Amino acid sequence: MINKKNVSLFVLIATGVFIVLVLIGIFAVGKINKQVATNKASQSQSISISKERHDTQKSSSQNNSSGSKSNSEESNKHKSEKELLTQFLEDFSTVKLDNDSIDNRAKLLKESMTEAAYQANYIVQDSNELKSLLSKYEKTKQIDTSNSTQLVARKYLESNLYLNANVSGQYYVELYYSETPIYESKGYKIVAKYEITIVDNKINTLELISKAQSK
Numbered sequence: 001m002i003n004k005k006n007v008s009l010f011v012l013i014a015t016g017v018f019i020v021l022v023l024i025g026i027f028a029v030g031k032i033n034k035q036v037a038t039n040k041a042s043q044s045q046s047i048s049i050s051k052e053r054h055d056t057q058k059s060s061s062q063n064n065s066s067g068s069k070s071n072s073e074e075s076n077k078h079k080s081e082k083e084l085l086t087q088f089l090e091d092f093s094t095v096k097l098d099n100d101s102i103d104n105r106a107k108l109l110k111e112s113m114t115e116a117a118y119q120a121n122y123i124v125q126d127s128n129e130l131k132s133l134l135s136k137y138e139k140t141k142q143i144d145t146s147n148s149t150q151l152v153a154r155k156y157l158e159s160n161l162y163l164n165a166n167v168s169g170q171y172y173v174e175l176y177y178s179e180t181p182i183y184e185s186k187g188y189k190i191v192a193k194y195e196i197t198i199v200d201n202k203i204n205t206l207e208l209i210s211k212a213q214s215k
Contacts, residue, residue: 081198082161085171088112088203093177093192095154097134102127113203121206137182151182157189169198176214189214 091108095101106127110118118124133144133151143151157176164170173194180187191214195207 080201081169081171082163084112084201085161085173085196085198085203086159089159089173089175090156093154093156093175095130095152097130097151097153097182099131099134102131102134113206114199117203117206143183153180153182153187154178155180155187167197169204171196171198 088109091105091112095105106123109123113121113123130151137143137151155178157178159176160174162172164172173196175192175194177190177192178187179190190211192211193209195205195209196203197205
């Protein structure tokens, strides 16, 4: 015959075990959910930091690229100006005593100078005067010393260019060339110092500071 007291005890124990198992299950599920949440938060933070670092590197790269591009453009601008100025100085200081060369020099200078600078330096007038003197000399073999324009051949030697960092497009120039009068076989070296400004890739002003015979 079944002992009712034993049955009740068994049921009570079974119920207790069941409750303990349920509590353990709830605790385990909670712990797992907490771990998952922690992992997600950690992963999210990692992604955020990675994105932040990438954005920072991208921004830094763009800034460096922009700065390099700006410096490169500025450098190329000055290089281009110096090349233009050197060519101008060569054309300006080279004078050959024949009509074609005189006309070609005037043409080259007109292309490299602003109209104001071209007129201010009397390029056309000096060219015409030089051709007139050359024509007279070829006929008479005499030099008109009363004329300010003389029959002197000139040859470009070299130049030193110094950019004024405070004024855009302005250069201080040391120009070296040789002068040989038509009645002499040997020339002499001249150094002329100028202040020159460039605007829109054109010689805009040409101011002579000094000119002297060089050793």
